[in-house]
Amino acid sequence: MPPLRVLFLGDVVGEPGLVALARVPALARDLGADLVVANGENAAQGLGITAKAARQMRDAGVAVVTTGNHVWHKPEFAAEIDQVPWVIRPANYPPGVPGRGWLGVEVRGVPVAVVNLAGRVFMAPLDCPFRAADQVLGELPPSTRVVLVDFHAEATSEKRALGCYLDGRVTAVLGTHTHVPTADAQVLPGGTGFMTDVGMTGPVDSVIGVPGDRAVGRFLTQMPRRLGVARGGATVCGVLVEADPGTGRCLGLRRVEEPPRGSSVP
Numbered sequence: 001m002p003p004l005r006v007l008f009l010g011d012v013v014g015e016p017g018l019v020a021l022a023r024v025p026a027l028a029r030d031l032g033a034d035l036v037v038a039n040g041e042n043a044a045q046g047l048g049i050t051a052k053a054a055r056q057m058r059d060a061g062v063a064v065v066t067t068g069n070h071v072w073h074k075p076e077f078a079a080e081i082d083q084v085p086w087v088i089r090p091a092n093y094p095p096g097v098p099g100r101g102w103l104g105v106e107v108r109g110v111p112v113a114v115v116n117l118a119g120r121v122f123m124a125p126l127d128c129p130f131r132a133a134d135q136v137l138g139e140l141p142p143s144t145r146v147v148l149v150d151f152h153a154e155a156t157s158e159k160r161a162l163g164c165y166l167d168g169r170v171t172a173v174l175g176t177h178t179h180v181p182t183a184d185a186q187v188l189p190g191g192t193g194f195m196t197d198v199g200m201t202g203p204v205d206s207v208i209g210v211p212g213d214r215a216v217g218r219f220l221t222q223m224p225r226r227l228g229v230a231r232g233g234a235t236v237c238g239v240l241v242e243a244d245p246g247t248g249r250c251l252g253l254r255r256v257e258e259p260p261r262g263s264s265v266p
Helices: 014-031 051-059 077-083 129-139 156-166 212-221
Strands: 004-009 035-039 064-066 102-107 110-118 146-152 172-176 193-195 200-203 234-243 250-258
Touching: 004 014, 004 110, 004 146, 004 172, 014 035, 014 051, 014 200, 014 234, 014 250, 035 146, 051 064, 051 077, 064 110, 110 129, 129 146, 129 156, 146 156, 156 172, 172 234, 193 234, 193 250
Parallel strands: 004 035, 035 064, 110 146, 146 172, 172 193
Antiparallel strands: 004 234, 102 110, 200 234, 234 250
């Protein structure tokens, strides 16, 4: 059986990011992607997610939407999450929190699991993501070999440590949250693909999605102010993962950025 290809996209930021997703179906066809996954925790006005935004992502061809520390920023989403079952939240939230931390889908007859975890370093103190990963892996059916992990975390050390911890047990550990793509895409010794952060699907002319002048103003004054979402063209940023359907091992991964940075952005 040929390799399974998954296009995994970084944090979709606001309306520019949602608009940019219109390019995803053609991009997925060009890359031969069998499945598209994207982080959507900033899809609703740049902070949080709603059922409406989740449906917009689904309509653009995103099969599974992951989230992170801003998943509940829009309070109504706690009641909405079960209405959009393709959206997951970090599995290391305490028991009793709405939603679920992983989702199984079938792609070309191959069972695939997408797992969501959130970091704790410089972030809200959730339950341990390492132990939560162990618990989720124990829940997966034995037939599920292809497992993708979205680790939504701030610290590069914590992301790398989880990659090492899960090496050989999952197909890929892919970082989100910082909105800046890193240059360390690789296959770890045990066969797990890893990248510290896959970047952002959102406005290029910005400070991680925020208008530059507003971000600068906050740094200069240390005063609270509404940041909002930058306007202008957006890039679709992520990674393409190739997986062995039988073993779940990562055969390769490479950065995806459309259009490439430095070129004209629609």
